[in-house]
Amino acid sequence: MTITTENTFAAGTNSSWLIGNYRLTDLSGQLLGAHVAHAGLIMFWAGTTTIIETLKYVPNMPIYDQRMVLLPHLATLGWGVGNGGEIVDTYPYFVIGILHLVASAVLGAGGLFHVFRSPPILYNSGGQTAKFHYEWNDSKQLGLILGHHLIFLGLGAFLLVLKAMYFGGIYDTVIGNVRIIDNPTLDPGIIFGYLMGMKDGSQNLLGMASVDNLEDVIGGHIWIGLILIVGGVWHIIVKPFGLIRRILPIESGDEILSYSLLGLALMAFISTAFVGYNTTVFPTEFYGSERLGLANVQFFLGILAFLGFIWHQVRASQRTSN
DSSP states (O other), rough: OOHHHHHHTTTTSSSSGGGGGGTTOOOOHHHHHHHHHHHHHHHHHHHHHHHHHHHHOOTTTTTTGGOOHHHHHHHHTTBBGGGGGGGGOOOOHHHHHHHHHHHHHHHHHHHHHHHTTTOSGGGGGOOOGGGOOOOOHHHHHHHHHHHHHHHHHHHHHHHHHHHTTTSSEEETTTTEEEEOOSSSSOHHHHHHHGGTEETTEEEEEEEGGGGHHHHHOOOOOOOHHHHHHHHHHHHHHHHHHHHHHHHOOOOOOHHHHHHHHHHHHHHHHHHHHHHHHHHTSSSHHHHSSHHHHHHHHHHHHHHHHHHHHHHHOOOOOOHHHH
């Protein structure tokens, strides 16, 4: 495999490490190891940050005034929260932090295994592992991998549904307490109306971010969980249609990465609207009423991801023209 620094920050230097994972483009086994190790780093950050915030938490002081990053999210999920959004028990936060640290160790070990002990190319492993080897222009194989990703995302959506409906409930800012969501909205007209910017029969520019009750929030997660799982099975079984491949070419890693970054940008922009205006999903008890800074961070990350989409699209176009 030839490693190139063309169009990278390492151009004109001998510092090939600046290329990052780009040098693993054609090494499916080692690229998998890098991804697993990256997931371990994310888990490690989440675990350590949660524990640090738990240790420095000051009772009787609004959590949004303590510059917390993760505890507001855990409180929103109903962990350790009492009447009026008061944090009454920080032990669940400590347990969650430890669980993330344990998961980070497992993922880190998996990443190291794939980098140092497993064959650099999955195909050479044989057995069931070999079926996850891919070539960047093999749309059917990439569909297989995409399908598994979508299924796991769908299961993640259902974890929130289970927490809200069966395992303690989540925080409802309307009543100022944690409650079980026992009657989620499943009406497709209501749920998918949000995608069209419709709320209570009228147009709303906030779209999904205009949701003002937890029944719709959890119902939406049920729908998106089902769509993701069904879509995952579809992509595992069915090869992408020719029309789709013409609209979204699948010929190189740059194209695949650019589509992922575009999806991240979209999620960040949607999150900006939620953080800035929605007090059902982001209660003022935990996030305060002044959210400009939080919204700006989401918006900046969206811009960064969108620029990454353009960057890798240009690289893919250059590769095609050459």
